[in-house]
Amino acid sequence: DIQMTQSPSSLSASVGDRVTITCRASQSISSYLNWYQQKPGKAPKLLIYAASSLQSGVPSRFSGSGSGTDFTLTISSLQPEDFATYYCQQSYSTPRYSFGQGTKLEIK
């Protein structure tokens, strides 16, 4: 099975900061990588699919990049509503989907 590892596991940042979260796959997954945002008590929300495609309705301050084994999610200027937990998910070994362990983004 493909293992997904996110770093860091938690991160403190301030409103207006540029933030980058990394996701690494245990083997090459081409661009089959998706990103989700989850707020406490809520379902995850799709942000980015296919590594870099922005889901409809998601603000343009979110962007994704990478291919192969290394991927990043970048938030260009943090807004108060962006403090949440972020998960990556691979869809290369469909349907044996797997998620990263999550990165909790907190207010500094």
Add this chain to the structure above:
Amino acid sequence: QVQLQESGPGLVKPSQTLSLTCTVSGGSISSGDYYWSWIRQPPGKGLEWIGYIYYSGSTYYNPSLKSRVTISVDTSKNQFSLKLSSVTAADTAVYYCASTYSYSHFDYWGQGTLVTVSS
């Protein structure tokens, strides 16, 4: 816009079977572009994909749960369901249903329902 809603008991006894239903609105469960998934999240932990079903009835399950999972679909009601047998406390989690677009990503999610396994 597609909406999903989970329903079912919030408390299940150990060794019994957990049963949940997901009702899809705003779109047809028979849409050829979608598979319909169940995903769970133990309290304070990460996400685990359980399995999915296509409107035709074809299924695929997470190998770690395969022996205990059954997912079924009722196209006439625009619903799909999850059964997880022989539950233990380790199965306590928030269970989500989600649409799986083109084998790839989970684009619509239900709000989730907490199922606690306890006597």
